[in-house]
Amino acid sequence: MSQPHRIVIVGGGTAGWMAANLFAHHFKHHPVTITLAESDNVPTVGVGEGSTPSLKQFFRDLGIEDAQWMPRCQATYKVAIQFHGWSPASGNSSYRHPFISQLDTFSERAFYVNSQTRRLGLDVTTSPDAFLFNSYLAEQKRSPLTPDNFPFRIEYGYHFDAGLLGEFLKEHALSQGVRHTVCDVQDVALHPNGDIRALIDSNDNEIHAELFVDCTGFNSLLLQKALKVPFSSFSDNLFNDRAVVLPTPADPSAPVETQATALSAGWTWAIPLQHRTGNGYVYSSQYISDDQAETELRTHLGMLEDDAPARFLSMKVGQADKHWYRNCLALGLSQGFIEPLEATALHLVQLSIRFFCEAYVKGNFTAQHQVSCNQKITGHFNNVRDYIVAHYKLNTRNDSAYWRDNRNNMHLSENLLQILDTWYRREDLARFLSEKSHATHFGATSWHCLLAGYGAFPGLAPEQPGTGDLFKEHQLASFFNGCLLNFSPQSQRLP
Ligand SMILES: Cc1cc2nc3c(=O)[nH]c(=O)nc-3n(C[C@H](O)[C@H](O)[C@H](O)COP(=O)(O)OP(=O)(O)OC[C@H]3O[C@@H](n4cnc5c(N)ncnc54)[C@H](O)[C@@H]3O)c2cc1C
Incomplete structure (x- = not known):
């Protein structure tokens, strides 16, 4: 490439600034x-x-x-998500889906074997919380930071203030040479071949580039509006399309996990930050009104008498049929969104950027590898969707039509049907997933957490030998509790 190559990103949300930073990093030698x-x-x-x-x-x-x-983003560490009330019939009021740490190599196999033993009707320990180290950290509100002499890597993510993260990322991107302009894009001019030629702002200025990156949020101004790439909705198996948001004061106990609690027509998140707790109720407008959702959220938070204003959002759940089309790449909400359960949106943005940068450099800054890049991104979206859909399909709540309709919903992908079939046939799910060998963020242990956490098991056999519980035989509780002594409360370890 001899000529300077111009990339214009439209949109300064988290996706836009993430892209600006990663492009500056990946293309620094070009x-x-x-x-x-x-x-x-x-x-x-x-x-x-x-x-x-x-x-x-x-x-x-x-x-x-x-x-x-x-500190700039009021961020905290996150080691797990705790699910409350999604499957009351399991007899467990809650279970955790922790991030899987290196220490879990000692216990994952026992978790799989016990889950299979339980599927054969024997009464053994199957709670994900018992088998995975990050659940112990979450229960005790310990920071995931290890002392230097601790030989295992602990996985963690973060909770952060989205507005402050945007500001931080902007500052960093500008320090890396990214240029910034404030303008309203009003129109998109196309070349005769259909590629984007220029963006036109409200003062009729034209902005030219070789590559345009659409980070305009649910508007999807470039990819879906100008280039007319179709959008495939996931609404036939993900019903939620609205959210109401209401912050509460920070929790001084400094939790290290997100709470996801099922309510009558959706679920609420509680995200502990340093300066506040972010709360939101994600629901389906087909089942309750905004007013009902707000009242239910306020009741859940004990804020019925509080007049702090709530904020409402609409969600467009699904994905564009192509994430990269012609000379336009869409990232963030403009490429698609799979509702916030499991908090995967920014993960998908990062993956999309990685796949794109690899393909773009390999193709010498052309669209040569566009098809395979799109296949990878679409595959990841579909796999994440299937994992999320399973949370709704497997619910055992009976308190509303919303939950019953989710349970009775038969719009399931072939991939999800095969996973559920493998589980209910009592076959080895870990082996099945590894043989399918398609990359996904949610591996065998995550699927075991979901299925065992939901108590997706048959009834117990009348005869119980009383042995074969690997959790007890391997003394995993004392092993993990011993490891826990190396970890301090998050309140003492925040940078
Ligand atoms: C209820 C809810 C909860 C979520 N929870 C999570 C979570 O826990 N974890 C997670 O990873 N993700 C979550 N997400 C997704 C996450 O919020 C987004 O992926 C992330 O914020 C990126 O958004 P964005 O940058 O794509 O879009 P936006 O934040 O909407 O930014 C769009 C940008 O485009 C600009 N723009 C729009 N039109 C024009 C125009 N005509 N001209 C110029 N600029 C324009 C705007 O000014 C803005 O800067 C959640 C989303 C929702 C709806």
């Missing part, structure tokens, strides 16, 4: 200029405050330490 254009009339979505462990890798790639960004 003659590329990166400009981010954003409107100051269209606000960012202003939510999205929980991450997966991939955010750790994001900061590592950029050479940014926790101590540099976490």
